[in-house]
Amino acid sequence: MDKHYGTLYSEVKLPFKFSVGPVFFKFYEALKEKKIIGNTCPKCNMTLVPPRSFCPVCYVEMGDFQEVSQQGKIVSWTIVNQPIHGAPLNVPYIVGLIRLEGTDCNFLHLVGGIEPSEYQKLKPGIKVKARWKEDRKGHLLDIAFFEPI
Amino acid sequence: MARRVGIIGIGQTKHGNRSEITYPDLVREAVVAALKDANITPEDIEGIVFGTMPSMMEGVALNHLYLADALCAVGKPILKTETCGSTGVSLALTGYYWVASGMADLIMVVGSEKMHEGDSQATMTTVAEPFYLRYFLSGAPGVFALQSHQWSHRYNIPDKKAREAATKLSYDHHKDALDNPFAHIKKELSVEEIENAKVVVYPIRLWDVCPNSDGACALIFASEEMVKRLGRDAAWIKGVGYRGDEYWFGDSDKVRWQSAIEAAKEAYKMAGITNPRKELDVAEIYNPFTYLELAFLECFGFSEPGKAADDTLKGTFSRDGELPCDPSGGVLCTNPIGATGLVRVAEASLQVLGRAGSHQIDGAKLAFAHAMGGISQFNGVMIVGSE
Numbered sequence: 001m002d003k004h005y006g007t008l009y010s011e012v013k014l015p016f017k018f019s020v021g022p023v024f025f026k027f028y029e030a031l032k033e034k035k036i037i038g039n040t041c042p043k044c045n046m047t048l049v050p051p052r053s054f055c056p057v058c059y060v061e062m063g064d065f066q067e068v069s070q071q072g073k074i075v076s077w078t079i080v081n082q083p084i085h086g087a088p089l090n091v092p093y094i095v096g097l098i099r100l101e102g103t104d105c106n107f108l109h110l111v112g113g114i115e116p117s118e119y120q121k122l123k124p125g126i127k128v129k130a131r132w133k134e135d136r137k138g139h140l141l142d143i144a145f146f147e148p149i
Numbered sequence: 150m151a152r153r154v155g156i157i158g159i160g161q162t163k164h165g166n167r168s169e170i171t172y173p174d175l176v177r178e179a180v181v182a183a184l185k186d187a188n189i190t191p192e193d194i195e196g197i198v199f200g201t202m203p204s205m206m207e208g209v210a211l212n213h214l215y216l217a218d219a220l221c222a223v224g225k226p227i228l229k230t231e232t233c234g235s236t237g238v239s240l241a242l243t244g245y246y247w248v249a250s251g252m253a254d255l256i257m258v259v260g261s262e263k264m265h266e267g268d269s270q271a272t273m274t275t276v277a278e279p280f281y282l283r284y285f286l287s288g289a290p291g292v293f294a295l296q297s298h299q300w301s302h303r304y305n306i307p308d309k310k311a312r313e314a315a316t317k318l319s320y321d322h323h324k325d326a327l328d329n330p331f332a333h334i335k336k337e338l339s340v341e342e343i344e345n346a347k348v349v350v351y352p353i354r355l356w357d358v359c360p361n362s363d364g365a366c367a368l369i370f371a372s373e374e375m376v377k378r379l380g381r382d383a384a385w386i387k388g389v390g391y392r393g394d395e396y397w398f399g400d401s402d403k404v405r406w407q408s409a410i411e412a413a414k415e416a417y418k419m420a421g422i423t424n425p426r427k428e429l430d431v432a433e434i435y436n437p438f439t440y441l442e443l444a445f446l447e448c449f450g451f452s453e454p455g456k457a458a459d460d461t462l463k464g465t466f467s468r469d470g471e472l473p474c475d476p477s478g479g480v481l482c483t484n485p486i487g488a489t490g491l492v493r494v495a496e497a498s499l500q501v502l503g504r505a506g507s508h509q510i511d512g513a514k515l516a517f518a519h520a521m522g523g524i525s526q527f528n529g530v531m532i533v534g535s536e
Contacts, residue, residue, distance in 0.1 A: 010208060050281060056400060076295045076298040078350050080287070080288070084287045085270070086271045088284055095285045097299070106398075106400075108285040119351060
């Protein structure tokens, strides 16, 4: 590289307030009650979780909320070791792509119940179930993690 | 009916850590190179297409305002197109549409990124909405690791074989980059160094991952009439395709990845290609991670589903193979994100023009360029030919 003339430090910090809307509100309320809810598209019949206001493929309004299974299979997983600025969770953590029974999409959440150092024991196809936090606030992380059955 | 469009000017900066100059001066370096290559002046350009990563990467919102002077856009129409990692191919498509429509004869398309000024993984975190994905899909490596596992599990590829194929890609691309004067990472690696490198996100190791690069790329798109009037050789656009998936990562299959499959199919149809592995001479795949390249090889029809590792290990996609992929060293060795997809089009164009220098594929006449963007959501393809 040629001569380096230095850098000027600058920072941008902005606050946001995202509208929750009726669908995520209902999803959060259900989590408080140790329930996971989804809904089904009346046109393609796909059951999606978290629930949606409309089907992303058919673009029609989704059907009524329904409770879905808290058990499923790991479709894929990864372990995150590197902290990332602005990311909400503290490393290390294992992320799983989980196909809950009776649903037609992969639900993302944490995988726990094993030591992060033992991550290589995880394989796609392993059965897992939701472990709930005692103190639930109506939040995505009211589910502490999914653990192998 | 779309008009024929050719690429007649190609400009790239030296990619890497370019902290010695400002962002506008970096962009201007690529613009000046493209204008010189096409033997035209800023006055000849009728309009500008520009794009980068999201504003959070740049630190300056809507930076086509800040960079307008460097883009020689004063007094001209300017369009901004951005689709995250696929920005470069989206830019090329925008320039193509503009000229093909008959609304202009000479358009300059520019993509850039100055990644040493910002935080790429924090930026990727802001691409994820805050209700759901942001908790779990922070940063690109984790997303691609999820896809890697899905791919190897789907086809029962043993970890060892997947690792060997990833190592072969990393070894080849890092060697190829030594022949590319614009490449960022220029380091000859041994198989042992690649296989024993530290794990970034299991199973992805250090040399399976692209760098953060500063760089810019500029291409001049011209109508057939303008190509003739200027008397230039052109890389002709033969086919284009672009598709997107649902926003939420878990909603769609990322192994038989429909946006990648359909984008390629659309471009093949337009270019009249029925057997891509046989008919294409070279491909520049968007390969920021080795394992991801394996999945793409299958989506583009270069390998049968589940056979990318076998074909890679046979050398099918090496520089002297049946269909050389990323002879420039690819995204794995150079990734100024907003420019990266456009660099794929630039490299494909250099190949069909016979101007790729020491990484030229002999007799290349038909080349494939690709980029992927978002949380594995968008895929775009452009095919260029010598005729």
